[in-house]
Amino acid sequence: xxxxxxxxxxxxxxxxxxxxxxxxxxxxxxxxxxxxxxxxxxxxxxxxxxxxxxxxxxxxxxxxxxxxxxxxxxxxxxxxxxxxxxxxxxxxxxxxxxxxxxxxxxxxxxxxx
Amino acid sequence: xxxxxxxxxxxxxxxxxxxxxxxxxxxxxxxxxxxxxxxxxxxxxxxxxxxxxxxxxxxxxxxxxxxxxxxxxxxxxxxxxxxxxxxxxxxxxxxxxxxxxxxxxxxxxxxxxxxxxxxxxxxxxxxxxxxxxxxxxxxxxxxxxxxxxxxxxxxxxxxxxxxxxxxxxxxxxxxxxxxxxxxxxxxxxxxxxxxxxxxxxxxxxxxxxxxxxxxxxxxxxxxxxxxxxxxxxxxxxxxxxxxxxxxxxxxxxxxxxxxxxxxxxxxxxxxxxxxxxxxxxxxxxxxxxxxxxxxxxxxxxxxxxxxxxxxxxxxxxxxxxxxxxxxxxxxxxxxxxxxxxxxxxxxxxxxxxxxxxxxxxxxxxxxxxxxxxxxxxxxxxxxxxxxxxxxxxxxxxxxxxxxxxxxxxxxxxxxxxxxxxxxxxxxxxxxxxxxxxxxxxxxxxxxxxxxxxxxxxxxxxxxxxxxxxxxxxxxxxxxxxxxxxxxxxxxxxxxxxxxxxxxxxxxxxxxxxxxxxxxxxxxxxxxxxxxxxxxxxxxxxxxxxxxxxxxxxxxxxxxxxxxxxxxxxxxxxxxxxxxxxxxxxxxxxxxxxxxxxxxxxxxxxxxxxxxxxxxxxxxxxxxxxxxxxxxxxxxxxxxxxxxxxxxxxxxxxxxxxxxxxxxxxxxxxxxxxxxxxxxxxxxxxxxxxxxxxxxxxxxxxxxxx
Numbered sequence: 001x002x003x004x005x006x007x008x009x010x011x012x013x014x015x016x017x018x019x020x021x022x023x024x025x026x027x028x029x030x031x032x033x034x035x036x037x038x039x040x041x042x043x044x045x046x047x048x049x050x051x052x053x054x055x056x057x058x059x060x061x062x063x064x065x066x067x068x069x070x071x072x073x074x075x076x077x078x079x080x081x082x083x084x085x086x087x088x089x090x091x092x093x094x095x096x097x098x099x100x101x102x103x104x105x106x107x108x109x110x111x112x113x
Numbered sequence: 114x115x116x117x118x119x120x121x122x123x124x125x126x127x128x129x130x131x132x133x134x135x136x137x138x139x140x141x142x143x144x145x146x147x148x149x150x151x152x153x154x155x156x157x158x159x160x161x162x163x164x165x166x167x168x169x170x171x172x173x174x175x176x177x178x179x180x181x182x183x184x185x186x187x188x189x190x191x192x193x194x195x196x197x198x199x200x201x202x203x204x205x206x207x208x209x210x211x212x213x214x215x216x217x218x219x220x221x222x223x224x225x226x227x228x229x230x231x232x233x234x235x236x237x238x239x240x241x242x243x244x245x246x247x248x249x250x251x252x253x254x255x256x257x258x259x260x261x262x263x264x265x266x267x268x269x270x271x272x273x274x275x276x277x278x279x280x281x282x283x284x285x286x287x288x289x290x291x292x293x294x295x296x297x298x299x300x301x302x303x304x305x306x307x308x309x310x311x312x313x314x315x316x317x318x319x320x321x322x323x324x325x326x327x328x329x330x331x332x333x334x335x336x337x338x339x340x341x342x343x344x345x346x347x348x349x350x351x352x353x354x355x356x357x358x359x360x361x362x363x364x365x366x367x368x369x370x371x372x373x374x375x376x377x378x379x380x381x382x383x384x385x386x387x388x389x390x391x392x393x394x395x396x397x398x399x400x401x402x403x404x405x406x407x408x409x410x411x412x413x414x415x416x417x418x419x420x421x422x423x424x425x426x427x428x429x430x431x432x433x434x435x436x437x438x439x440x441x442x443x444x445x446x447x448x449x450x451x452x453x454x455x456x457x458x459x460x461x462x463x464x465x466x467x468x469x470x471x472x473x474x475x476x477x478x479x480x481x482x483x484x485x486x487x488x489x490x491x492x493x494x495x496x497x498x499x500x501x502x503x504x505x506x507x508x509x510x511x512x513x514x515x516x517x518x519x520x521x522x523x524x525x526x527x528x529x530x531x532x533x534x535x536x537x538x539x540x541x542x543x544x545x546x547x548x549x550x551x552x553x554x555x556x557x558x559x560x561x562x563x564x565x566x567x568x569x570x571x572x573x574x575x576x577x578x579x580x581x582x583x584x585x586x587x588x589x590x591x592x593x594x595x596x597x598x599x600x601x602x603x604x605x606x607x608x609x610x611x612x613x614x615x616x617x618x619x620x621x622x623x624x625x626x627x628x629x630x631x632x633x634x635x636x637x638x639x640x641x642x643x644x645x646x647x648x649x650x651x652x653x654x655x656x657x658x659x660x661x662x663x664x665x666x667x668x669x670x671x672x673x674x675x676x677x678x679x680x681x682x683x684x685x686x687x688x689x690x691x692x693x694x695x696x697x698x699x700x701x702x703x704x705x706x707x708x709x710x711x712x713x714x715x716x717x718x719x720x721x722x723x724x725x726x727x728x729x730x731x732x733x734x735x736x737x738x739x740x741x742x743x744x745x746x747x748x749x750x751x752x753x754x755x756x757x758x759x760x761x762x763x764x765x766x767x768x769x770x771x772x773x774x775x776x777x778x779x780x781x782x783x784x785x786x787x788x789x790x791x792x793x794x795x796x797x798x799x800x801x802x803x804x805x806x807x808x809x810x811x812x813x814x815x816x817x818x
Contacts, residue, residue: 022185025252055159059252062120093128
């Protein structure tokens with residue numbers, strides 16, 4: 001776990017990753033690495049708690065897209081909750097929400113996932 | 114990867130435009146420059162895929178910029194670098210007025226960072242460089258790359274928007290600071306100030322004015338002045354006149370009545386003008402004179418009212434400096450106070466001194482003395498400064514006599530409390546002194562200095578307890594020498610003076626036992642010190658016995674001077690109850706002996722007083738007519754109509770120890786009345802019959818039980 005990933009937990013076969021800071025190249029790669037490891041262990045559902053990530057760039061978004069691609073191959077899912085408005089807007093513009101879901105809270109995410 | 118999942122250039126452009134729009138919208142919603150700067154930086158980094166960045170902002174009044182915000186960058190490596198406007202890329206962006214790429218490796222400012230690529234854009238405040246946005250290392254999936262021309266254009270656009278927001282916030286900040294500054298000045302001044310607008314509504318008011326008007330800010334702001342000053346039509350007229358004529362009006366000593374508080378103020382109403390010299394309201398200034406009055410009262414602790422008024426009327430008297438003039442100086446000093454205070458608690462020492470000083474200073478002011486200094490138990494008083502008077506020496510001598518006489522009364526109080534007397538020696542001299550405010554501009558002491566002052570102090574040291582020693586200069590300066598009795602003393606040698614100093618002692622009426630005065634003091638002492646638990650042995654009992662001894666003594670044809678002695682014994686006969694009800698007659702007799710000796714009461718009579726007190730002990734055994742009188746007076750109520758009322762009080766007092774049943778109480782009364790007899794013919798004639806009636810009543814009650 002690096003500084004960007006502050007917590008990983010599993011609830012009902014869903015891996016919840018908590019991030020902190022800039023979701024850029026470095027941050028995106030950190031998420032990708034965790035998800036790759038967990039996928040190898042058979043996990044296919046992932047949620048990212050982005051409460052502490054207030055800014056994201058297109059490189060971070062493109063890494064998330066790469067993750068979604070890989071998950072689609074194994075019928076997996078990626079979702080997010082606790083998004084700052086600017087981050088949510090970026091995800092929408094970048095078309096991320098067509099292939100992954102934004103939730104208001106962890107509870108709702110777990111219920112609907 | 115499917116085509117659906119590609120981020121297209123169109124999406125990126127859309128994101129750029131949306132972000133730019135967001136930033137433009139957001140920028141004007143910030144009021145805090147620091148928050149704004151951080152927001153610009155973070156959004157710029159996100160939008161342009163920069164790995165990190167910082168924003169430099171100008172230091173006020175200098176050509177140097179400092180790092181105001183940073184994102185994802187370790188700025189410790191930039192510590193110590195001077196970002197000067199006229200050097201390096203900062204100079205370049207001033208000229209170009211747009212974003213420029215930075216060659217980090219060779220850059221004057223950023224070469225120490227571990228970054229490879231940089232992009233810098235200027236923030237302008239009008240035409241001056243106010244700061245710069247610096248972004249580092251554009252990220253891509255392949256790694257770090259340089260910023261493109263498109264990035265440069267985008268950052269220029271962002272910086273242009275940010276500059277406008279930055280300038281606006283700075284302007285608002287400056288206006289707020291100026292407003293706060295003005296308000297702070299207004300709030301902190303001691304003059305009450307409020308302003309009215311063209312509608313006559315009060316729109317600003319400071320704390321002092323709120324205090325004077327005695328209302329909360331919310332009750333005042335927005336209301337018409339006529340409403341606020343409804344009970345002060347005079348103020349309304351002043352403001353109204355100022356509004357009509359656009360002239361400044363001032364009035365002094367105006368009484369302002371607000372919410373039952375009356376404040377005397379000096380008031381000034383001036384027109385409030387706009388930049389175009391048009392009236393836009395009024396400004397009202399009120400000087401609260403109560404602070405001056407407070408100063409006056411504080412000052413009056415040190416000098417008499419007359420002197421305070423002189424000094425306040427004549428500012429020049431308050432100037433530093435001095436003038437040579439003749440003055441009379443009085444020194445008084447408590448003799449043996451150090452040894453006296455050794456056996457006292459510190460609080461008692463302070464209480465004693467305060468009590469003593471209060472009484473002495475009252476006399477000093479009565480004779481227009483200036484209390485120059487209180488040094489321990491010593492007082493230094495000046496007469497004749499700042500303005501001299503032909504009565505200065507006479508005032509000083511009269512002060513001294515009255516001080517000594519007052520001390521007699523003061524000491525009587527002390528004797529009552531079995532405390533040692535306070536005795537003072539007083540020395541007075543007259544001569545040339547340098548008078549004025551001596552000290553620094555921060556702390557001035559109005560005082561006098563010179564040989565004459567020193568001699569007054571020496572005369573005081575020479576005076577024995579109770580003596581008033583004056584120099585020949587003082588005696589010669591007395592206009593009415595025949596008012597005073599003096600005794601010539603042997604001239605004294607004083608250090609520093611070749612010739613012996615001629616001195617006199619001023620004589621005054623020293624203590625003479627005054628019955629009436631002692632009775633008043635004793636009654637007061639009993640009132641203050643008798644326990645409220647004693648329902649019978651209360652002040653009423655003392656007053657009754659004193660009254661009865663006089664009545665019986667007169668009937669018994671006792672001489673007038675002896676009647677006073679019996680009255681004295683009556684005031685003292687149960688005084689021992691203050692300390693204990695047991696053997697109180699003995700305690701009373703001992704107390705009387707000590708007190709009366711202190712008061713110089715004749716020794717032979719003290720024995721007589723003690724005898725009268727002890728004679729009241731039950732069973733009463735009087736040995737002479739005086740003792741018979743006090744014994745009969747003490748139990749006079751046994752044969753009076755108020756017997757039941759008084760005996761009930763006695764029962765209540767006796768029940769402080771143990772409860773007495775009704776039957777027992779009747780038996781006590783029966784036995785007491787049967788065994789009692791009056792000794793004087795007067796009481797036998799006037800009280801025996803009634804006493805027997807009481808006895809009969811009690812006996813019949815006992816029979817019926």
